[in-house]
Amino acid sequence: MKVTYYGHATFLVETMGKKLLFDPFFTGNPINEGINHEDIEADFILLTHAHGDHSADAISIAKRTGALLISNYEIHNWAKANGVEAHPMNHGGKWEFDFGTCKYVNAIHTSTFPDGTNGGQPGGFVIWNEEGCFYHAGDTALTLDMKLIPMTCPSLNFAILPIGDNFTMGYKDASIAADFIECNQIIGCHFDTFGFIEIDKKRAKEVFEDRNKNLILLDIGSALEFNKTN
Ligand code: NI
Numbered sequence: 001m002k003v004t005y006y007g008h009a010t011f012l013v014e015t016m017g018k019k020l021l022f023d024p025f026f027t028g029n030p031i032n033e034g035i036n037h038e039d040i041e042a043d044f045i046l047l048t049h050a051h052g053d054h055s056a057d058a059i060s061i062a063k064r065t066g067a068l069l070i071s072n073y074e075i076h077n078w079a080k081a082n083g084v085e086a087h088p089m090n091h092g093g094k095w096e097f098d099f100g101t102c103k104y105v106n107a108i109h110t111s112t113f114p115d116g117t118n119g120g121q122p123g124g125f126v127i128w129n130e131e132g133c134f135y136h137a138g139d140t141a142l143t144l145d146m147k148l149i150p151m152t153c154p155s156l157n158f159a160i161l162p163i164g165d166n167f168t169m170g171y172k173d174a175s176i177a178a179d180f181i182e183c184n185q186i187i188g189c190h191f192d193t194f195g196f197i198e199i200d201k202k203r204a205k206e207v208f209e210d211r212n213k214n215l216i217l218l219d220i221g222s223a224l225e226f227n228k229t230n
Pocket residue numbers: 049051054109110139167
């Protein structure tokens with residue numbers, strides 16, 4: 001599983017020969033202006049929730065690439081109304097795609113599109129196949145529901161957690177989340193994009209180290225490989 005970070009909550013995960021693009025936010029994002037999103041290919045676009053800093057470029061990239069959009073039922077309706085093919089899910093449900101199993105799990109947050117369209121309830125994704133298992137939490141508070149993930153899914157090889165505070169959990173709560181999901185390799189997201197979520201990165205890493213967890217802060221445009229053995 002190759003994971004490329006494009007800033008904020010935008011990640012491309014390449015697995016089983018498929019490209020999964022999460023929460024594409026390029027237009028209006030001040031920290032990834034150097035990335036030309038016209039070059040990004042996707043087979044699937046996964047939206048955790050409706051906010052503009054997660055959905056901004058979903059429709060345009062889906063139309064350019066022909067990617068299938070995966071999200072909750074209400075966001076699926078929005079995609080279809082915008083001329084994009086979509087797969088509807090809801091919390092606690094999973095589906096077999098050609099990249100593996102995808103489960104839509106709970107998040108505590110809100111989910112309305114910038115134009116006021118109802119985006120249903122926000123969520124996160126757990127995805128697994130023979131190459132491994134990972135969790136993209138989306139925007140969420142720390143919640144005890146995270147303890148259900150190791151009880152109901154294969155063990156995680158890595159997880160993407162928000163650490164920026166104010167709109168989501170901060171890095172201290174995220175380090176507790178790492179315990180709840182029983183995962184030692186955490187990629188931080190949703191930090192430093194704008195003023196409300198600027199963090200002390202050195203301190204954040206120390207807080208994770210104190211729990212024997214590794215907080216990975218990727219440079220924008222950089223990638224990491226994960227597989228079942230690490
Ligand atoms: Ni949000």
